[in-house]
Amino acid sequence: MTLEEMLAREAIRYTIALYNRASDTADYALHHHVFHPDALFEVQGQGALQGPDAIIAMLLPAARRRGAFDPGNFQRHNLTTTMIDFTAPDRATATTYIIVVTELGIDHAGRYDDEFVAYGDRWLIARRRATMEWSRPDSRFVRWLGIGRPVDTASDAPDAYKNSA
Template identity: 35%
Template sequence: MLEPEVIAREEIRNLLIEYVQCADGGRTERMLELFAPDALMEATGDPGCTGRDEIRAYFERAGRSIRKHMTSPSLRHHLSSINIDLRSPTEARTTAYFLAITDSGPDHWGRYRDTLRHDGTTWLIHHRLLQLEGRAPGGWLDRHEAARGTVDPS
């Protein structure tokens, strides 16, 4: 593997890790900087968000729900099996598994499927497909979805 490829992979890996740390730490502005200004984010069961303003609104709604439905608003995302497919020196596709943990234990899990591009200075997320694959019955996400009327609470 050539040195530029190793550097690109580490920069991408760091971006993915910084994203979850920003999300868990409530650092929304920095998290949004990791997306391209015209990025598209699609999450299972939700309409797509185009651009940083729509993505911000999505995460602000999630933050309000966390504060409403959790006694201790502590959420930690864990990434694993990060696969980086460098398509060119300026484009990559990634897949990473995520597991979200609350003070009650595992809450929800799935995959991030991203397309990233290097803008000459840094890598940015241009497209994120957040594939939710499961949730713990009675957990935060389950209560959030029930309150929205998108899942049967029984």
């Protein structure tokens, strides 16, 4: 691994963490610093959105609907394993597992399947697919997504994983 790759990996991890910090602190304007201007964002069952403005326009009202700003409610995205693979000198893919804790306890778990692109001195999300793989029955996020049961992780796996088994 080269020094440039190590620096790129840290820049990618920083972008992933900044996305979660923006969501957890309800500072949705920070999403302008994590998404490429032409980024695609897919949330299971919700379709794909393009560009930071459209992404924020979906995330902010969704946070209100699930009670993210209600007194006593909070959320914390905890990142676990992140696997980063470079597909070109200025492009990478990453899969990150997450566990989300709310005032209810462990709320849900899932993953981000991301494509990153070098953009100026940063690595930005060019495409994100957010998938909830498990949730507690009373999860506020399930209420927002309209999903009453965990997703089928076998059929929802990225194509790269389906072909490697």
